[in-house]
Structures are given as structure tokens and as C-alpha cells.
Amino acid sequence: MGEVDVHALRGVDLRLYEGEFTVILGASGSGKSTLLNIIGGLDVPTTGRVFYRHRDLTRADPDELTEYRRYHVGFVFQFYNLIPSLTARENVALVTEIARDPYSPEETLELVGLGERMDHFPAQLSGGEQQRVAIARAVAKRPDVLLCDEPTGALDFRTGRVVMQVIERVNREVGTTTAVITHNAPIARVADRVVTLRDGQVESDSPNAHRMPAMELEW
Numbered sequence: 001m002g003e004v005d006v007h008a009l010r011g012v013d014l015r016l017y018e019g020e021f022t023v024i025l026g027a028s029g030s031g032k033s034t035l036l037n038i039i040g041g042l043d044v045p046t047t048g049r050v051f052y053r054h055r056d057l058t059r060a061d062p063d064e065l066t067e068y069r070r071y072h073v074g075f076v077f078q079f080y081n082l083i084p085s086l087t088a089r090e091n092v093a094l095v096t097e098i099a100r101d102p103y104s105p106e107e108t109l110e111l112v113g114l115g116e117r118m119d120h121f122p123a124q125l126s127g128g129e130q131q132r133v134a135i136a137r138a139v140a141k142r143p144d145v146l147l148c149d150e151p152t153g154a155l156d157f158r159t160g161r162v163v164m165q166v167i168e169r170v171n172r173e174v175g176t177t178t179a180v181i182t183h184n185a186p187i188a189r190v191a192d193r194v195v196t197l198r199d200g201q202v203e204s205d206s207p208n209a210h211r212m213p214a215m216e217l218e219w
């Protein structure tokens with residue numbers, strides 16, 4: 001920022017393993033969103049390298065990064081980012097129309113438990129339902145990696161738990177490598193592996209001995 005250097009991340013060394021469910025935990029300002037945006041090819045680090053399989057994303061040109069995001073990464077944000085003038089089905093179809101070998105919008109909306117609400121507009125859906133549409137949209141392209149930035153941040157506990165159940169289901173049934181970032185520590189219990197970030201650095205990185213079913217979560 002002008003004269004001031006802000007180090008959002010410093011010396012992060014991290015792997016996401018295929019099929020694994022990772023929760024990245026950290027306080028506000030610890031660098032979680034920056035890290036997720038770099039993993040997802042939305043941002044490029046000023047130094048360091050990022051690999052997707054054997055591809056060095058830090059050396060990719062903008063077209064290659066677009067290709068990586070379009071075909072390999074699904075994003076879920078805290079505030080859903082649905083298009084208000086389109087129905088749930090049409091919001092998902094926006095992605096399936098440009099994807100290779102996608103699921104149909106109907107299949108993914110069934111997967112997130114919204115088979116009955118496909119023709120509703122976002123304003124006719126609750127926050128949790130809108131987030132499930134956003135998850136359906138992210139998953140419809142069959143991404144290899146699903147990245148979720150505070151997916152329950154705007155939701156009350158019960159609704160947030162349903163959203164976590166849906167993410168858990170996608171990870172288990174579709175086999176998508178999944179990373180959820182949150183400041184909410186109890187959510188980490190559903191992960192295979194928990195990474196904690198503090199001041200832009202990885203403070204700890206360890207597997208969970210027992211992965212708790214999302215339906216048992218409480219916070």
C-alpha cells in the first residue's frame with residue numbers, strides 16, 4: 001500500500017492432499033482469505049511458488065490461470081454471490097454452460113437438498129438455502145478443488161451446520177479436495193486435517209484423530 005508493505009502471508013509452506021477435507025483456521029487478519037485466493041488462482045503471491053499437481057501456477061499466464069479457475073476450482077464465498085434475477089437452476093446453469101462434462105444443474109441442486117426449490121429466485125430462499133445454491137454452482141463443474149471462504153460466516157448455527165453437512169457430502173460423495181477457511185474453531189472437528197494460521201504464518205498443521213460428522217457440530 002504505497003510506502004507501506006503489508007505482509008499478509010510470510011513463509012507459508014502447505015500442501016492440500018487429493019480428496020482430503022482441510023479446515024484452515026485463523027483469527028481475523030491472519031491471512032486466510034489471501035491464502036485461499038492464492039490457492040484458487042485469484043491472486044498471485046509476490047514471492048514463493050504455488051503448484052497445482054505439477055503445474056507452477058506462479059508462472060502461469062492469465063489465460064492459463066483462467067483455465068485453472070474455470071475447470072479445476074470451485075469457490076464458495078461468505079455472501080453467496082448469486083445473481084438475483086436468475087433462479088437457482090439458472091445460477092447453476094451459468095457455470096455448467098461453460099464447463100467440460102459438468103453435472104446438470106438439477107443433479108447438483110438435488111445433491112445439496114434443493115431439488116424442490118430449483119425455480120426459486122435467491123430472494124425467495126433463506127440464507128442457508130442460498131449458500132447451498134452457491135455450493136451447487138461451485139460443484140456442478142466437477143472441480144478437483146473446492147475452496148470455501150467462511151461459508152457459514154453469515155449464518156446462524158443451525159443453518160451453518162446444514163451447510164457444513166452439504167460440504168461434507170460433496171467431499172465424501174464427489175471426492176473433491178476441499179478446503180474450508182474459518183475463524184470458528186469448532187468447525188475444524190469435521191476435517192481430516194486442520195491448519196492454523198497466525199499472523200500470516202502456519203502455526204500448526206495436523207490430522208484430526210477423529211473426524212466428527214457435521215451433523216454433530218455445535219458452536
Ligand SMILES: Nc1ncnc2c1ncn2[C@@H]1O[C@H](COP(=O)(O)OP(=O)(O)OP(=O)(O)O)[C@@H](O)[C@H]1O
Nearest residue numbers: 001006007008026027028029030031032033034035
Ligand atoms: N489488498 C490488500 N492491501 C493491503 N493489505 C491487505 C490486502 N489484502 C489483505 N491485506 C492485509 O493482509 C492481512 C491478511 O488479510 P486476509 O484478508 O487474508 O485475512 P483473513 O484471515 O482472511 O481475515 P478475515 O477473516 O478478517 O477476512 C490483513 O492484515 C489485511 O489487512
